[in-house]
Amino acid sequence: MGWPGNLVFERSPDFGEIMIKGRKMEQTVSIGIIGDFDENRVSHKATNEALYHAANHLLLEVNIAWLPTPSILTRKGQKRLGQFDGLWASPGSPYQSLDGALKGIQSAREMNRPFIGT
Secondary structure, three states: OOOOOOOOEEEOOOOOOEEEOOOOOOEEEEEEEEOOOOOOOHHHHHHHHHHHHHHHHOOEEEEEEEEOHHHHHOHHHHHHHOOOOEEEEOOOOOOOOHHHHHHHHHHHHHOOOOEEEO
16 A cells, blocks of 8 residues: 555646546545544544545545554554554544553554644
8 A cells, every 4th residue: 555646636727726637536545543433523523524525536545444542552453553554643532542542643653654633
C-alpha cells in the first residue's frame, strides 16, 4: 500500500479549479482511526463522512477501521496499526484507554505514517 502518488491533476479551463484526470477509482487508501467508536457521537460519524467525502473528491476508495484504544496495547493491535496507510486520532475523549491512544500516536510517529489528531 502507500499513498497514491501517481494521480495527474489538471486545471479546468471553465472553472479554474483543479480536477483529477480520469474518473475511475482505481486506488484504495486505508485509514485506521485510533478511538472508541460511539454511534451517538456526532464527531465520530462526521469523521467517517469526512474521509468518504475526501476520498470521493480524490477519486479514491477508502477503507476505514476504528481501532478501540484498549486493543492498541496488545501485540496484535500494534501489528494491526502497521496495516494502514495513515492513522487518525479520533475526537471525543475520554478514551477507554488513554495509554492505548498514546501508544497508537507514538506508533504512527515511529512507523512514519501520516497522522492527524482532532
